[in-house]
Amino acid sequence: MFSLLFLATVVALCVTDAQPNEENALQDMQKKVNDLWLSLLYPQLYEDIVASNRTAYASCLVKPSPKVGADKPQVTGHVLFRQAYPNGKLEAIFNLDGFPAGANLSGRAIHIHQYGDLSDGCDSAGGHYNPFKENHPRHPGDFGNFYSKEGKIKKYKANLVATLFGPYSIIGRSVVIHEQEDDLGKGNNKASLENGNAGKRLACCVVGTGTKNLWERQFPEVKEKRKKMRISFCMLSRVTKMP
Structure with a gap:
């Protein structure tokens, strides 16, 4: 789990250095990173949010x-x-x-x-x-x-x-x-x-x-x-x- 969280953090840092024309794709990536982080650490809260x-x-x-x-x-x-x-x-x-x-x-x-x-x-x-x-x-x-x-x-x-x-x-x-x-x-x-x-x-x-x-x-x-x-x-x- 911690390796996945580390990967999510790396991806999030890469997002901050993106060019403006990549904004939509990177916003989607950021959303997926947030979902991964929340679902791993707080799975019940994540299920409640989705519901x-x-x-x-x-x-x-x-x-x-x-x-x-x-x-x-x-x-x-x-x-x-x-x-x-x-x-x-x-x-x-x-x-x-x-x-x-x-x-x-x-x-x-x-x-x-x-x-x-x-x-x-x-x-x-x-x-x-x-x-x-x-x-x-x-x-x-x-x-x-x-x-x-x-x-x-x-x-x-x-x-x-x-x-x-x-x-x-x-x-x-x-x-x-x-x-x-x-x-x-x-x-x-x-x-x-x-x-x-x-x-x-x-x-x-x-x-x-x-x-x-x-x-x-x-x-x-x-x-x-x-x-x-x-x-x-x-x-x-x-x-x-x-x-």
């Missing part, structure tokens, strides 16, 4: 950290992921509940962490997943700040840097919801460049492979919300342009 119209799905069932006191938000919900194989951008749906229902609330940071180990609550999930040894907020899975409304966070994000497949897959790692707002690396201290000074870990979950069922149940609501926002924006634009 789902070459799309990978993953889900993460969020539960409160057992170390969070009763006076803190008890956050529950789902984080869902979808990504077209092999070159699609990662999409995510964040559907969380349990936040305070008041007004003028600060944002909550959400990040991918190194380990899928929740044996010591969210604390054993390790630090940020940072395979490229970059400063925060340039880690795969630095998802930024989320703002609750009526105690809930319902948010769709596209074009995320993290991935479900390849050597830097986030499958088996954890999603952590923090108590505080992410300072996006502007806090002028070491912690800011490591984790955005996001504070305690309120809740977490382990990212696992999934089917399209839960995504397809929740995505229509996302599309309807986005449609209403576009309509509202268009109406506002027309009003502002009126003499």
Whole structure:
């Protein structure tokens, strides 16, 4: 198996040196290399992707950290992921509940962490997943700040840097919801460049492979919300342009 992986790597390196007029043939070769790599290392995931119209799905069932006191938000919900194989951008749906229902609330940071180990609550999930040894907020899975409304966070994000497949897959790692707002690396201290000074870990979950069922149940609501926002924006634009 390792000899095949070595061969696949060599082919992939040759692809990067190709001439523009060979683009179509080499894209097909790259696809075959990706298929070989995935089918050898993660055969069940590869079968799931092929069965789902070459799309990978993953889900993460969020539960409160057992170390969070009763006076803190008890956050529950789902984080869902979808990504077209092999070159699609990662999409995510964040559907969380349990936040305070008041007004003028600060944002909550959400990040991918190194380990899928929740044996010591969210604390054993390790630090940020940072395979490229970059400063925060340039880690795969630095998802930024989320703002609750009526105690809930319902948010769709596209074009995320993290991935479900390849050597830097986030499958088996954890999603952590923090108590505080992410300072996006502007806090002028070491912690800011490591984790955005996001504070305690309120809740977490382990990212696992999934089917399209839960995504397809929740995505229509996302599309309807986005449609209403576009309509509202268009109406506002027309009003502002009126003499």
